[in-house]
Amino acid sequence: MFTGIIEALGTVQQITRQGGDLQLSIASDTLDFSDVRLGDSIATQGVCLTVVALQGRQFVADVSRETLQHTTLPEWTVGQRVNLEKALLLTTRLGGHLVSGHVDAVGVIRDVRRDARSLWVQIESPVMLARYLARKGSVCVDGVSLTINAVEDLLFELNIVPHTADMTTLSSLRQGSRVNLEVDVLARYLERMLNSAANEPESAAGVSMSTLLQHGFMRRR
Template sequence: MFTGIIEATGKLSAVQQRGADMTVTVYSDSLDFADVKLGDSIASNGVCLTVTKLAKHSFDADVSSETLAHTLFGRYQPGQVINLEKAMLPTTRMGGHIVSGHVDGITQVTKIEASGRAWHIWLALPKALAHYIAAKGSVTVDGVSLTVNELSAEAFRLTIVPHTATHTTLSQLKAGSQVHLEVDLIARYLERLLKKDSDSATGGVNMALLAQRGFL
């Protein structure tokens, strides 16, 4: 599990195709690897990768065919800059929100506007994920925990403050850029619970069910 608070950026220094999957080497001289060991998880542009080889300033990870099918890793080339976050500890400050590192989809930047020293970034709202995204709710974009500040039927707006722009890859985005999107974990489980009720003899979510569950 992660928090969406980026610790450092790194670069893909090598990409090796291995049949239907691949192995990547991620280099970073700004991420502290002192407490990293084989088998640990590191979120790389929001994708949870398992460390299979470790050096002083780099790590190797395997990227499965499943991950390649649902993320941008299959398009990345050596030199690609990515956001990095080590798995959270029990003592970690929850500065962002609970992030699983499992990408729900890919979306595209539609517009970027300056707002003082900050930036407004509009992203296309994928139809399949639209019901998970709420105004003032949390989303993860390329591993970065962000707040949805405005929502329309086709897009949603995020505001990137100077610190986030400086310490992540979000400053490199432009209209047309594609990014990884992970919706709020709680929203996904809530949908599952509600679907269970809707599949039961209760006939779905209604006022009686909400009252029974203590919402009214």
């Protein structure tokens, strides 16, 4: 698990295609590698990658076909900058929100403009993700935990403060850019609970529609 608070920027050093999938080499002068071991997870542009080799100040990771199908990884190029975050510890401050690094889908930047010192961004999400996006809810964009300001159909809006823009790749977003999206995992679990409650009078876990209403998870219409 991750927090969506980027620790460092890295650079894609090498992309090796191997029998339908690929292997990446990512370097960083600012990420602390002192506690990184083989098998550890590092979120790279929002994608959870497993370290299979360490070479000085860079790590190597394998990328499966599944990951290639649901992320922007096939578009990456050598020299590209990427957001990096090591897996959280139980003692880590949860400054963002719980992020799994399992990208749901790719979104498209529809508009970008300055809003005072911040960067205002409008993103179009795929249809299957729209129901998980809520005003003042959380979303992970290229590995960065952000708060949603507004939602209308498939479009949602964000404000990126100067510090976040300076410390991540989000400062380079342009109209038409494609980004990795991960919705809040709590929204997915709540949907599962609601579906179970709607299909059964009383679920095995004791969750029903009346229980959700009683505890404020739903509103009466």
